[in-house]
Amino acid sequence: MELLKQRILQDGRCYPGGILKVDSFINHQMDPMLMYKIAEEFICRFQDRKINKIVTIEASGIAPAIMVGYIMQLPVVFVKKKKPKTMENMLSTVVHSFTKDRDYTVCISNNFLTPDDHILFIDDFLAYGNAAMGIVELVEQSGAVIEGMGFIIEKAFQDGGNMLREKGIRVESLAIIDNLDDCKITIR
Ligand code: 5GP
Numbered sequence: 001m002e003l004l005k006q007r008i009l010q011d012g013r014c015y016p017g018g019i020l021k022v023d024s025f026i027n028h029q030m031d032p033m034l035m036y037k038i039a040e041e042f043i044c045r046f047q048d049r050k051i052n053k054i055v056t057i058e059a060s061g062i063a064p065a066i067m068v069g070y071i072m073q074l075p076v077v078f079v080k081k082k083k084p085k086t087m088e089n090m091l092s093t094v095v096h097s098f099t100k101d102r103d104y105t106v107c108i109s110n111n112f113l114t115p116d117d118h119i120l121f122i123d124d125f126l127a128y129g130n131a132a133m134g135i136v137e138l139v140e141q142s143g144a145v146i147e148g149m150g151f152i153i154e155k156a157f158q159d160g161g162n163m164l165r166e167k168g169i170r171v172e173s174l175a176i177i178d179n180l181d182d183c184k185i186t187i188r
Contacts, residue, residue, distance in 0.1 A: 001041050001174040004152070005187050007034060008175055014183040018127075018158060019099065026124055026152060027060050032067075038174060039067035042122065042150040045172040049147040051120045053077065055113065055139075057106065057131055060124040064152060068122055077112045079138065091141045095134035098127045098158075106134050108142075115143030126151040126173060129160025136167070153177060156188065 013021040025031040042064070051072070056065035057079040069076035081104055083092065089110035096103050113119070121135050132149055139146050146169060154161050154173030157180075164171050176188040 001038070003034065003037060004041075004175045007031075008153070008177075008187060009185060012185055014180045014185060016183075018155065018180050020125075020153065020155065020177060020180060020185065022124075022153070026063075030063050032063075035063055035067050036071075038064055038152055039071055041174055042068050042120070042172065043071055046120055046148045046150065046170075049118070049120070049170070051118055051147050053113075053117045053119050053144075054122060055079065055108075055119045055135065056122045057081070057135065061122055064124065065122040068120070068150075075112075077108065079106050079108045079135065081106055083107050091138050093134050093137040093141075096128075096130045098130060106131075106138070108138055110142055113138065113142040113144050117142070117144035118147045119144055120147055121149045122151075123149075124152050126154040126160045126164075126171070127158040129163045132160060132164055136164075136169070148172065150174075155180070 011024050054065045054069040054076040065076050087109050090107050092107035094103050095106050148170040151173045153175050155177045178186045178188050
């Protein structure tokens with residue numbers, strides 16, 4: 001997606017350890033006009049899939065996911081990173097966080113992810129694919145079906161994309177970063 005690539009080159013910042021900071025338009029301050037266009041692009045790429053629900057993970061996936069849900073007129077459910085005491089029919093799994101370098105339990109209520117659901121998962125970044133694999137696990141527990149996974153930014157040098165595609169999952173990433181060596185952003 002050309003507009004997104006230009007914005008990453010203009011406003012993205014590299015940090016040691018292969019981290020790309022996009023907090024002036026995606027991760028902290030958000031650009032809703034760009035987010036809307038991102039959502040339209042996801043919808044276009046997955047238009048051949050029959051989807052009835054958008055799933056994401058808090059916090060940064062929520063903004064693009066709600067835009068997609070709004071345009072498609074579909075419900076959006078986000079996986080939580082803290083177990084609420086009051087959640088009914090909880091499904092949970094453990095995910096390793098790349099940016100925080102720690103494990104945490106993620107959960108979703110089986111009330112909102114059921115065997116009738118054909119989901120599109122949306123997130124901001126795909127790195128090693130740990131968060132995405134957590135979603136795969138939760139969806140398997142629920143009996144729902146993953147129709148596709150859409151990421152705003154995929155860091156191709158961290159291999160999560162290969163792992164998901166090898167599992168047969170349809171993955172669409174709107175900007176693919178080939179490397180961040182020497183703090184230079186190389187976009188495919
Ligand atoms: P993964 O689980 O694929 O290794 O990492 C995905 C999650 O880690 C994303 O949901 C995102 O929050 C975070 N993440 C991974 N790499 C980056 C990065 O380079 N920059 C930012 N801002 N977040 C990242």
